[in-house]
Amino acid sequence: MNEKLLNQEDDVKKAAELVSSIGIPSQPALLLEINKKIGRPETSIGDIADLISKDVAMSAKLLKMANSSFFGLREKVDSIQRALSLVGLKNFNRIILATSLRESVGGHGSSTEKFWNHSMTVAGASAYIAKKAGFESEEQAYIAGLFHDCGVPMLMKKYPDYSQILDYALSVVNSASLSGIKKSIIGIEEERYNTHHCAVGYLITKSWHLPITISKSVWYHHFVNIDIHSDPVTRRLSAILLLADYIGGHILYLGGSDCPVETETEWAKMHKKVVTELAMNAESVKDMKDDLVEKLYI
Ligand SMILES: [Fe+2]
Ligand SMILES: [Fe+2]
Structure with a gap:
């Protein structure tokens, strides 16, 4: 072989x-853009938050993650940037990639x-x-x-x-x-x-x-x-x-x-x-x- x-x-x-x-x-265009940005050393968490803010569904998913019982917050987070800092870029990227693949492939x-x-x-x-x-x-x-x-x-x-x-x-x-x-x-x-x-x-x-x-x-x-x-x-x-x-x-x-x-x-x-x-x-x-x-x- x-x-x-x-x-x-x-x-x-x-x-x-x-x-x-x-x-x-196919990979959602926004996810592709986020992945490209994450790979660049000059990218800040604010840059990624700006990209996420453009998409209502993705923003909602991120806020849901940040406000889940896992993080045990007393007050709800409503800022994309804060939610992203809390969840972490790595976790967010993994979860969003998995959910996007699942939605795309279906079943x-x-x-x-x-x-x-x-x-x-x-x-x-x-x-x-x-x-x-x-x-x-x-x-x-x-x-x-x-x-x-x-x-x-x-x-x-x-x-x-x-x-x-x-x-x-x-x-x-x-x-x-x-x-x-x-x-x-x-x-x-x-x-x-x-x-x-x-x-x-x-x-x-x-x-x-x-x-x-x-x-x-x-x-x-x-x-x-x-x-x-x-x-x-x-x-x-x-x-x-x-x-x-x-x-x-x-x-x-x-x-x-x-x-x-x-x-x-x-x-x-x-x-x-x-x-x-x-x-x-x-x-x-x-x-x-x-x-x-x-x-x-x-
Ligand atoms: Fe396998
Ligand atoms: Fe296999």
Whole structure:
């Protein structure tokens, strides 16, 4: 497998046909502008507040966040700038990106809820692992986690029988699929729908103008061989995402005796390049998982 696969015209074409028949969601223009500004060092909190003020719905969301019981304020905040200082640029950006993606991609029902819980868990886990691993951008890791399976709701919307394979799509590469005993999720999706959620997700990240490192890691999030990435940043981000997705799979079945996710030892054995890239081993993967369960769920 090499990076040429990223340009596999056939895969992109098939995915593009599918999303064009459903309507490819694009990033709201204001959000795009805010993200551009946040990336510039000269940007102040006042500049972002001015942008937010232009949009009634976004302003209302920010005020709702600031006035939520989480901040425990005695008096209500009605200034956008104060609300933004209180919530923090990072939290605001994460929440608004997640809600915008959710609104754009759509969907409803318990399968959709399960999918969003998984996405939020993997986003949080990616950011946490990125911080621990000293990755250059915690935010990029968060966004990669948030978007990694965003092709799934598009397929669910188009094909009602997709919910039958949802759990398989939300789990990670397992030894049965790796050894060819069981079909991979990509193989199943291609057979049924003539495309797969990784290609659809890749196209969505492109239409949202996300950095190419994120798009590539989304495309390859079911591939254990991270050597396909010649760029070291993408390689590292992919390793972070693969580990976060594995831990997210565990969390999905937390407390259940029927957890289909493999043990840390089995996973580390199958993902040698990932654990080496992150300077980890089966034991530290387990510690990371326990940390995240505690951080995200207790
Ligand atoms: Fe996936
Ligand atoms: Fe996933």
